[in-house]
Amino acid sequence: MSDTTPALRVDALAKEYKGGIQAVRGISFEIQPGEIFALLGPNGAGKTTTIRIVVTLLRPSAGSVVVCGHDVSKEPDAARALLGYVPQELALDRHLTGRQHLELSARLYRVPKAELGARVDQLLEVVGLSDRAGDSIRKYSGGMKKRLDIACGLLHRPKLLILDEPTLGLDIQTRYRIWSFVAELRAEGTAVLLTTHDMEEADHLSDRIAIIDHGEIQAAGTSAELKAAYGGERVKAELGRVELSEEQRTKLAALAGVEQLEERGRALLFVTPSGRELAPRVAEWLEQETGEPPRSLSFGPPGLDDVFLKITGHDIRDGDEA
Ligand SMILES: Nc1ncnc2c1ncn2[C@@H]1O[C@H](COP(=O)(O)OP(=O)(O)OP(=O)(O)O)[C@@H](O)[C@H]1O
Ligand SMILES: [Mg+2]
Numbered sequence: 001m002s003d004t005t006p007a008l009r010v011d012a013l014a015k016e017y018k019g020g021i022q023a024v025r026g027i028s029f030e031i032q033p034g035e036i037f038a039l040l041g042p043n044g045a046g047k048t049t050t051i052r053i054v055v056t057l058l059r060p061s062a063g064s065v066v067v068c069g070h071d072v073s074k075e076p077d078a079a080r081a082l083l084g085y086v087p088q089e090l091a092l093d094r095h096l097t098g099r100q101h102l103e104l105s106a107r108l109y110r111v112p113k114a115e116l117g118a119r120v121d122q123l124l125e126v127v128g129l130s131d132r133a134g135d136s137i138r139k140y141s142g143g144m145k146k147r148l149d150i151a152c153g154l155l156h157r158p159k160l161l162i163l164d165e166p167t168l169g170l171d172i173q174t175r176y177r178i179w180s181f182v183a184e185l186r187a188e189g190t191a192v193l194l195t196t197h198d199m200e201e202a203d204h205l206s207d208r209i210a211i212i213d214h215g216e217i218q219a220a221g222t223s224a225e226l227k228a229a230y231g232g233e234r235v236k237a238e239l240g241r242v243e244l245s246e247e248q249r250t251k252l253a254a255l256a257g258v259e260q261l262e263e264r265g266r267a268l269l270f271v272t273p274s275g276r277e278l279a280p281r282v283a284e285w286l287e288q289e290t291g292e293p294p295r296s297l298s299f300g301p302p303g304l305d306d307v308f309l310k311i312t313g314h315d316i317r318d319g320d321e322a
Contacts, residue, residue, distance in 0.1 A: 005068060005069045006030045006031060006032055006033075006068075007031050007032060007033050007035070007067070007068055007191030008029075008030065008031040008037075008054065008065070008066070008067055008068075008160055008191065008193060009066040010027060010028055010029050010050070010054070010063070010064075010065050011028050011065075011066075012026050012027075012028055012062065012063040012064070013026065013027050013028070013053060013062070014026050014027075014060060014061050014063050014215075015046070015049050015050075015053060015058065015215075016061045017049075022215055023046045023049040023215055024046040024049050024060075024215045025046075025214070025215040025216050026063065026216070027046075027050065027210075027212065027215070027216060027217045028063075028217070031160070031192075032191065033189045033190075033191050034187075034188075034190065035191050035192070035207045035208065036182065036183070036185075036192040036194070036205055036206045036208075037191070037192065037193050037194070037206060037207065037208050037209075038194050038196055038201070038205065038206035038210070039051075039193070039194070039195045039196075039210050039212050040195075040197065040199070040202040040209050040210065040211050040212065040304075040308070041195075041197060041211065041212035042197055042213065042312075045213050045214065046212060046214075046215040046216075047164070047195035047212060048088055048164055050195075050212075051085075051162055051164050051193070051195060053065060053072070054072065054083070054193070055083060056072050056079060056080055065079075066079075067079035067083055067160055068082045068159050070082065081156070082158055082159045082160060083158050083160040083161070083162060084152075084153035084156065084158035084160070084161045084162065085153055085164075086149050086150050086152070086161070086162065086163045086164065086166065087149075087164055088164040088165045088168070090149055092137050092145055092148065094136070094137045094138045095136060095138070096137060097133065097136050097137070098124065098135065098137060098140070098144075098148050099120060099133040099134060101137060101148060102120045102123060102124065102148070102152060105152045105155055106119060106120060106156075109156040110156070111155055119155060120155075123154055123155065124151065126154075127147040127148065127150060127181065128177065129144060129147060129148060129151070142169060142170060143170045143173075143174030143177075143178075146166065146167070146170060146174070146178065147174075147177075147178065147181075150163070150166065150178065150181070154185075158190065159189075159190065160191045160192075160193065161192045161193070162192075162193045162194070163182070163193070163194040163195070164194075164195050165195055165196060165197075166178055166194055166196070166201075167179075167198065168198075179201070179204060179205050182194070182205060183205065186207075194206070199303065199305045199308065202223070203223050203304045206223070208221060208222055209221070209222070209223060209226060209304070211307070211311055211312065213311075213312040218311045218312055219307075219311050223304060226304065226311075227301060227302050227307055229307070230271070230307050230310055231259075232259060232273050232302075233271075233272055233274060233275035234269055234271055234275060234300070234301075234303075234306045235269075235270040235272055235275045235278045235279045235282055235297070235298070235299040236269050236296075236297070236298045236299070237268045237282050237286065237297050238266055238267045238294055238295045238296040239267070239268065239286075239294060239295065240293075240294070240295040241292065242286075242290040242291075242292050244290070248289060248290070251289070255278070255281055255282065255285060256281070257272045257273065257278040257281065258270050258271075258272060259271045259272055260310065262309055262310075264309065268282070269306065269309065271306075271310060275299025276299060278299070279297055279298075279299040282297070283297050
C-alpha cells in the first residue's frame with residue numbers, strides 16, 4: 001500500500017433492507033490516512049448502516065467499499081485486519097475486569113502473545129483506565145465503558161478506526177476526554193470515521209464532515225467550507241408567548257434582507273447577507289406587529305446546526321418552495 005492510498009473509499013454505496021427500506025442511497029466519500037471524518041446526520045439517516053457495511057457485518061445492495069486498498073467484498077479478512085470498530089451499542093462482558101476484557105479482545109484480534117501485555121498496558125494508559133484496570137466492568141461508569149470499548153478498537157493498531165456515536169449519552173468532561181484522545185490518533189496517521197448527530201462534536205473534532213440525511217450525502221467539506229456554502233449570516237429570534245399567523249409569517253419572510261426564514265420550535269431563523277442589519281429590523285417588527293419583543297435575539301455567522309437546517313430543509317414550512 002502506498003502512502004497515497006486512501007484509508008477508506010466508499011463509492012456509490014447503497015443498501016436496501018428487506019421490506020424495501022432504502023437506508024443508504026448511493027453515497028461516496030474518501031478518508032485519507034490521519035484524517036478524522038464525520039458522518040453527521042439525524043436518527044435513521046443511514047449512518048450505522050453505512051458503518052456496518054464498511055466493517056463487513058452487512059452486505060451492500062450496490063456500490064463498493066475499499067479499506068486501505070482492500071475491497072471489503074473481495075478481501076473481507078484483509079480489510080477487517082486493518083480496521084478497528086467501536087459499535088454504537090456497547091458489548092462488554094460485565095463480569096470481566098477491564099484488563100481481562102482487553103486481553104481477551106487482543107487474543108481475538110490475534111495480537112501476538114509477546115506483545116499482548118505491553119499493548120494492553122499502553123492502551124489502558126491512553127484511555128486513562130490504568131488505575132481501574134483491575135475492577136470488574138460492572139463497576140465502571142458509562143464513560144469508562146466507552147473508553148474501554150475504544151481501547152478494544154485500537155488493540156491491533158488499525159489504520160482505520162470506526163466509531164459509531166462515540167460520545168452519545170456521555171457527560172461533557174468525558175466527551176472532551178474522548179475528543180482529545182481521538183485527535184491524538186491523527187498524529188499517528190490513524191484515519192477515523194465517526195458518526196454523530198452532535199453538531200459540536202462534528203465541528204470540533206473532524207477534519208471533514210459529510211451531512212447525511214435520508215441515506216444521501218447532502219453536502220461535504222470542512223466545517224469552514226460548509227459554513228461558507230451557507231452563503232450569509234443568520235439571525236435567530238426566540239419568540240415569547242405570541243403565536244404568529246400565516247399572514248405575519250409571510251410578512252416577516254418578506255422583510256428587506258431576508259433570504260430564507262425557518263422556524264425551529266419557538267425560534268425564528270433568518271438567513272441574511274447581514275445579521276447586524278436585519279436583527280434590529282426583526283426585533284422592531286415583532287414588537288410592533290405582535291406587541292411583544294423577541295425573548296432573545298442573536299445574529300452572526302452560521303453554526304453547523306444552521307448549515308444543517310438549511311441544507312436538509314428540515315422544518316421547511318409547506319408553501320415555502322411554491
Ligand atoms: N436491520 C434492519 N432492517 C430493516 N431496516 C433497518 C435495519 N436497520 C436499520 N434499518 C432502517 O434503515 C434506516 C437507517 O438506519 P440506521 O441505523 O443506519 O440510521 P442511523 O443514521 O445510524 O440512525 P441513529 O442516529 O438513530 O443511530 C432507518 O430507517 C432504519 O429504520
Ligand atoms: Mg446509528
